[in-house]
Amino acid sequence: MKLHTYFRSSAAFRVRIALNLKGVTAEQAFVHLRKGEQSAEPFADLNPHKLVPALEVDGRVLTQSLAIIEYLDETHPNPPLLPAHPLDRARVRGLALAVACDIHPLNNLRVLQHLKGGMGHFQAEVDSWYRHWITVGLTGLEAQLAREPETGRFCHGNTPTLADVALVPQLYNARRFGSDLSGYPTLLRIEEACLALPAFADAMPEQQPDAE
Amino acid sequence: MKLHTYFRSSAAFRVRIALNLKGVTAEQAFVHLRKGEQSAEPFADLNPHKLVPALEVDGRVLTQSLAIIEYLDETHPNPPLLPAHPLDRARVRGLALAVACDIHPLNNLRVLQHLKGGMGHFQAEVDSWYRHWITVGLTGLEAQLAREPETGRFCHGNTPTLADVALVPQLYNARRFGSDLSGYPTLLRIEEACLALPAFADAMPEQQPDAE
Incomplete structure (x- = not known):
């Protein structure tokens, strides 16, 4: 599992918290937003939306922080990040x-x-x-x-x-x-x-x- | 179940599609966005975020279209709006x-x-x-x-x-x-x-x- 991230991105920050809460370790790749690395190769090919975070997992690329976090919650249910009802x-x-x-x-x-x-x-x-x-x-x-x-x-x-x-x-x-x-x-x-x-x-x- | 909606709201449009796909009927209450009704009582008290849609259900008020649609998908699973994996x-x-x-x-x-x-x-x-x-x-x-x-x-x-x-x-x-x-x-x-x-x-x- 590899997280494409930038330290100041609020959306990447969300995913980092979720990974920590779940006790899941991901390799990190850094995309420097102020230098525009999200709009250049190789990242722009990895995620055509040109936004961080992106999570590489099982040969797929997941985008959008909340979708990534719901994925983590479904695949690592404890502790749950959503209530039951x-x-x-x-x-x-x-x-x-x-x-x-x-x-x-x-x-x-x-x-x-x-x-x-x-x-x-x-x-x-x-x-x-x-x-x-x-x-x-x-x-x-x-x-x-x-x-x-x-x-x-x-x-x-x-x-x-x-x-x-x-x-x-x-x-x-x-x-x-x-x-x-x-x-x-x-x-x-x-x-x-x-x-x-x-x-x-x-x-x-x-x-x-x-x-x- | 009562949906607070506006015909031109894209977010309310999403919820209408989901209700139709699920075959669920909701009473509708109209909030005229161009007249600013979302920022006035009684709606602003119902949803302090002052945005449509809002769904009243079982004495609760659900906000944010995607949260409402996930709720509908969880409570009316067929046809599913999310795949299995x-x-x-x-x-x-x-x-x-x-x-x-x-x-x-x-x-x-x-x-x-x-x-x-x-x-x-x-x-x-x-x-x-x-x-x-x-x-x-x-x-x-x-x-x-x-x-x-x-x-x-x-x-x-x-x-x-x-x-x-x-x-x-x-x-x-x-x-x-x-x-x-x-x-x-x-x-x-x-x-x-x-x-x-x-x-x-x-x-x-x-x-x-x-x-x-």
Whole structure:
């Protein structure tokens, strides 16, 4: 199993956490996003979507972090990253997708680069765009997590799930761009619980071999 | 079961297709996105993320289209929307997420409105943004689907899956914004196979009670 990764990619960060939680070791191959290695051979041939992460396994190439993590959860069921009941599974997937579909894609590197290079925005305008979508997305997450009885020490109950795996890299990313996170006490409390676990702490960008 | 929906929402379109494929009937409640009903009471209280679709079921509110569809697939297993083998499931989820994470979120109504209203772009610039991300995303999908042996009459084999459920609304949306789709013959061939099925055709925006 070989994970194509970049230390700062939030999506690769999610997969690193999941691998750690499962106790699964994968060989790592580094794709330097700022140098554009994802758009050049050999990676662009491996994954025509030109995005990390990608996981090579059994002669196949799996793409999209949440699909990779569901694969890991199906093939290494313990500890489970999804609860047992379909309604609870939908809640956890919904929380993860709120990050993966409605926050992160608006704020990843290629989008910020396109706003600046392609559309001619100043850095301050790009930063404002970034913070706008962080605020919209985290406000919704905070409201949901603060009021629902299923929220526990983690996003769902008292063990980490796919929702926490998505949340922690997003908060890390938001902090790196200077977002004010003080309005999200529930998210911060859950993040603290996660980062107390080596599976999360060891997956942090600065802990990776390709960190700069 | 009550689906909160809007006829033109690509994400709600996905859920409508899935309900039709499963033969499940849901009561419908209409949330007029262009009038901003998603951000006002009562919907904003029902779903603090202020996005459609949302599915009320058994006293719970499920959000995020792909989480809702996985719930429907788990609770109504036939016909399955995911293949049996974990590697194939990952492929199908990866294709669906390529649409749901890397194309649609960049081009949905709230983002286009923010580019225009919030950031002061002309309509032509917004259109150019739209088409840029369509081109990037569909080029990756076409490359993957054209070369992988698992692609059949549909995105994966010869029965519709979650990947087709995501693809068809995205192509509908792209066409509505005037994108040139001639460079994606595999996607168009799969779309044609899908739209030959009543489950897809009946879920089209113009077939909905709230269509304008």
